[in-house]
Amino acid sequence: MRRITAFLLAAGAAGILATGCNSEGKTYSDAEYIMFADTLSTNLVFQDEEYFTVPITSTTACDYDRTIGVEVIDQGSTAIEGYHYRLRSNTITIKAGERTANVEVAGNYDHIQDTDSLGFILKLVMPEQLKWNNIYADFDQTKVVLYKGCPFDPETFTGWCVVTSLLLYDYPSALDTSYQRLILTEKHPTEPNTIILHDFLYDGYDVTMRFNTDDPAEPLIEMDEDQMLSDEQTVFGQINADDKILGTVSPYNNSYYNTCQRYVTLWLYVYLKNMGTMVGTVGDYYNILEWVSLEEAIRLKEEENMSGPRIPQRPE
Numbered sequence: 001m002r003r004i005t006a007f008l009l010a011a012g013a014a015g016i017l018a019t020g021c022n023s024e025g026k027t028y029s030d031a032e033y034i035m036f037a038d039t040l041s042t043n044l045v046f047q048d049e050e051y052f053t054v055p056i057t058s059t060t061a062c063d064y065d066r067t068i069g070v071e072v073i074d075q076g077s078t079a080i081e082g083y084h085y086r087l088r089s090n091t092i093t094i095k096a097g098e099r100t101a102n103v104e105v106a107g108n109y110d111h112i113q114d115t116d117s118l119g120f121i122l123k124l125v126m127p128e129q130l131k132w133n134n135i136y137a138d139f140d141q142t143k144v145v146l147y148k149g150c151p152f153d154p155e156t157f158t159g160w161c162v163v164t165s166l167l168l169y170d171y172p173s174a175l176d177t178s179y180q181r182l183i184l185t186e187k188h189p190t191e192p193n194t195i196i197l198h199d200f201l202y203d204g205y206d207v208t209m210r211f212n213t214d215d216p217a218e219p220l221i222e223m224d225e226d227q228m229l230s231d232e233q234t235v236f237g238q239i240n241a242d243d244k245i246l247g248t249v250s251p252y253n254n255s256y257y258n259t260c261q262r263y264v265t266l267w268l269y270v271y272l273k274n275m276g277t278m279v280g281t282v283g284d285y286y287n288i289l290e291w292v293s294l295e296e297a298i299r300l301k302e303e304e305n306m307s308g309p310r311i312p313q314r315p316e
Contacts, residue, residue, distance in 0.1 A: 034140075035057060043105070043146055045085075047109045054104075055103075069124070069126070070087065070122055070123070070124060079118035084107065084146060112147075112148040120144055121144070155187070159291060159293075161184070165286075168181070185291075188208060194210045197289075202230035202234060227247055231243050249268065249269065253267035265286070269284055
């Protein structure tokens with residue numbers, strides 16, 4: 001959808017060639033380049049959000065406004081302009097004395113499905129001498145990815161949940177060798193945005209999980225430290241510390257939740273202590289938690305013989 005006119009391109013080029021940039025604030029050996037801040041822009045689209053921004057940057061600050069074009073590259077795009085999204089404008093202006101500006105994009109919340117991952121490519125239209133291309137990337141282009149952002153509700157993450165765990169794969173219980181479990185979760189009675197995961201990885205051991213809602217674009221999972229996942233004898237067959245396997249959210253990898261699709265990706269840091277002192281690290285383990293309906297929980301229990309608590313019987 002190339003809607004940049006020759007007039008705009010010619011006018012922008014003429015303005016740039018006619019006047020040199022201010023010497024103040026120049027970088028990259030005084031070369032002037034304009035580019036996207038990153039080659040990938042990932043964005044959540046919310047119902048009440050009008051626009052999100054895709055930043056561009058310049059290596060120099062000039063003493064005049066610089067207006068350049070922005071176009072959509074159809075090839076390779078899975079998002080449809082005018083249906084899934086629209087640009088506020090096909091031009092962008094870096095103001096005099098500044099180095100940055102934003103392409104503003106409005107996502108169409110109603111046309112994006114819960115499971116969609118839609119993308120399109122933006123390209124800056126400008127004179128060749130302003131492009132900074134190298135062997136790794138063309139910085140005059142960026143891929144914009146759209147996901148649907150659903151309002152957070154802790155009830156979304158209550159009920160029956162399928163847990164798939166690499167910790168269970170490496171260290172199955174002596175009573176259960178499956179790396180998948182069907183568990184029950186419920187809202188914490190006093191802690192906001194917190195749920196209780198009953199029999200999370202091993203029978204008899206509940207943990208809590210907190211949803212950080214400060215930044216909808218960064219839906220992070222948090223956990224208190226020193227949560228007991230199991231006793232050592234049940235899992236390891238021996239006692240190495242104080243007979244407690246402890247866990248919390250990983251300090252090395254972020255954990256996220258997806259409200260639209262009702263799942264959590266959890267990096268769990270597992271360790272041992274003795275009298276409050278760290279004595280060993282079991283590892284950093286990836287887990288996926290997927291919430292399902294009662295009907296799906298019954299099917300899984302009956303057809304796949306999944307471990308976990310007793311499922312209520314179907315009514316006669």
